[in-house]
Amino acid sequence: MTADKGQAERTRVVYAVREIEERWQDYWEKQGIFRTNPDPKRKFYVLVMFFYPSGDVHMGHCRNYVIGDVLCRFRKMQGFDVLHPFGWDAFGLPAENAAIAHGNHPSYWTFDSIKTARQSLKLLGIGYDWDREVTTCLPEYYRWNQWLFIKLYERGLAYRKEASVNWCPNCQTVLANEQVKEGICYRCKATVEKRKLTQWFLRITQYAQEMLDGIDKLDKWPENVRTMQRHWIGRSDGVEVDFTLAETGEKIPVFTTRPDTLYGVTFMALAPESVLAETIARGTEHEKAVEEFRKRIILRPEIERLAATGDKEGIFTGKYAVNPLTRDRVPIYLADFVVAAYGTGMVMAVPGHDQRDFEFARKYRIPIKVVIRSPKSEVRSPNDLTEAYTDVGVMVNSGPFDGTRSDEGIEKVIAHLEQQGSGRRVVNYRLKDWLVSRQRYWGTPIPMVHCPNCGVVPVPLDQLPVLLPEDVKDYKPRGKSVLEGVESFINTTCPVCGGPARRDPDTMDTFVDSSWYHLRYTDAHNTDLPFRKSEADKWLPIDEYIGGIEHATGHLIFFRFFTRALSDLGMLSVEEPCLKLHTQGMVSLNGVTMSSSKRVGVWVGEFVPEHGADVGRLAVLFAAPPEKGMDWTDDLVTGVTRFVNRLWRLYEDNPGRVQFERPDTGRMTADEQKLYIRLNQTIAKTVADCEGFQFNTAIAAQMEFLNDLAAFGDRDSAVFKFALGQLIHLLAPFTPHLAEELWHRARPDAGSVFAERFPEADAKFLLFDEMVIPVQVDGKLRDRVSVPRTAGEEEVKAAALRSPGIEAFLAGRAVAKVVYVKGRVVNVVMTKETQ
């Protein structure tokens, strides 16, 4: 044990904890306890989100892994064939940044981190099938990223386009929408800029509707994640209306969900990034001012743009658009509040009925028209308005539609537009195609070749993997891809014409790696395919997926998308990767979230040698329900340490008394029967709580039962001995080392405790013979009566009315009625006194 450095002595584990824990960890490994059955009869796939090496392993990470391990061991003992794999999300910037800082290869740092992390997980006694370990930075893994990328490309699901994309100036790479939160890079917190670049995208939008509909079936997912995903996909139904440019008749399609306000359009607004914005003022007196505005807005960092919400800015282009319904001419503006990536990047503005348009119109003195009248308020002059009216009302100043309710008007106007050929129903999604190119080194090379003659050509599948070159002198990104500067890599020949060509210089977003790792685990060593359908079908869908809430709209979207796409490719039989998801809360230390990179945390490598794995496991499980955040405290450790110590002493004090044969339940003393019932209650509670993901209350129930056992007098009772045996099995998922030790002490010749069956409650002995019924008078607790469990309603009511404690409350008053809820409560309701 570690010597204490002058601090007050704290509660310590009283037994030789490390010796015991190491013994059984070695034993499990040698016995192959957690090796997967390749032909599962009752399969159970427990998956924890894999580890992104970014430093040491802290208790925050471990909460995730411990929960998975408890489930794995619990289900295994229930007779399931469990798949519980682990791997390393090993590509990515932390490794590259470390390499830049220390001057060695990213793989050095990566494998060093993995080694430490693997050791930490083994220290905690997490039971993985290490035979199926995957490491995404190895060619054995990433070649299949490339293989899948080409398959998606062949299906039209991977494509290249020029777009205004998120650029992180610190990481020197582009980012997906999902990796930008509030205009800030999710990784380094730098302010993200916009750049116009040609990049690779995955056509996730093709699955937008399917993924949205699929959420309905994910009823075992946390509600907040489902809501977040619905919002992220963001379906909106509307119509695309063709306005035209007054001079040329060129079409300007705009998306709107409010065609009922079409008569109220008084100007048009273009996003500065839109194509039309570039050309509209060209060659006119407005050109200079418009160009200046456009460039300024485009270069404005995202964060400033977000902060500017409410303060709108724009410029008149000198041009006019024609409203297809009214033939009105309205001025066209560039406006900073129009989102380029949504709809067509151009909007019709109705200041009377849209708050943003209203603010803009007021600022630039554009007329405001009222075309929807609120049913409540009187007609007012547009000049008197203080805000836009956005609710339902009656259409006015709208020609033939006057008098129509605006919500019905939506349909009527659409029908009219469709008839006249100037509009069509469309559905818009907020979800954007997934930008997967990255200009960094430590990732999967995109397996594409750019040939001057043949264009973009995929690398033939039999030539994969395209290896990430190792002879790189400089990982430092300088605004373009690192691989661009590696001559030996970038220069190649065209697979089609054989002429000189260049490789794609970018690497893939690491979220590609994690989009299908759950499938690779089912067939981790396949050298011909990413995985066989037959193997994936054996295990999918994942039965319990456990990870952080921070992945709600990132990884968990991508991973659903991949599952659907691969299902369409015929590689899989399921459409959803996991039907049950559990997101666990963060662990903080003194109020600060644990973080490897910030070096805030309780480190497994330090904690376990001092307190033991079982104590660490109990601490994260007992502190709070899994989905809630928790603060790590020394007091928490004190509590669970006392628990394991008391357990240890209980078995030390009762050598040779542990039994596994069920006692003769026909011949029990009253005390024995009570203990036996308490045992069964504890078993039932533990099973229900493990299934319901409430490990904190499962442990509380076990603590209570330990208190019962400690207080039990007759140590030679067969029931007591049996309870000692059953408790070992109940403890096994939570404190596996202690349980295995106690099991082997009781049964030296037996195999692992994890080959035993988890206890099942004896249904005949779940309730006490006597039940204690609280008696209320007018809803207030006044007494309790003890009656036989078999007592009928009348018997219980009579006993309640006889109970001495309520006498005083009944005196001189009349009973109006007596309510009895079976087995729960009696409430004596008195007549209202008139005083």
Place this chain on the structure above:
RNA sequence: GCGAGGGUGGCGGAAUUGGCAUACGCGCUGGAUUUAGGAUCCAGUCCUUAACCGGAUGGGGGUUCAACUCCCCCCUCUCGCACCA
């Protein structure tokens, strides 16, 4: 602004889903043991009261024999999205 989820002792948290509020643990108080500290064990610990009574689940109102739980209004915290037309 929109959306989701919370608010229960000194603290972390329970409460069979409308039926004994505060399980379990920490802390605290007293006692036992100990040279002493730590550890351990026993008793107690929502507030108020000598006790009974009374009061208490963010605040206010309602439904009900009965409300932490259901309904309405308000306050507050956390998270997500954020000018999405």
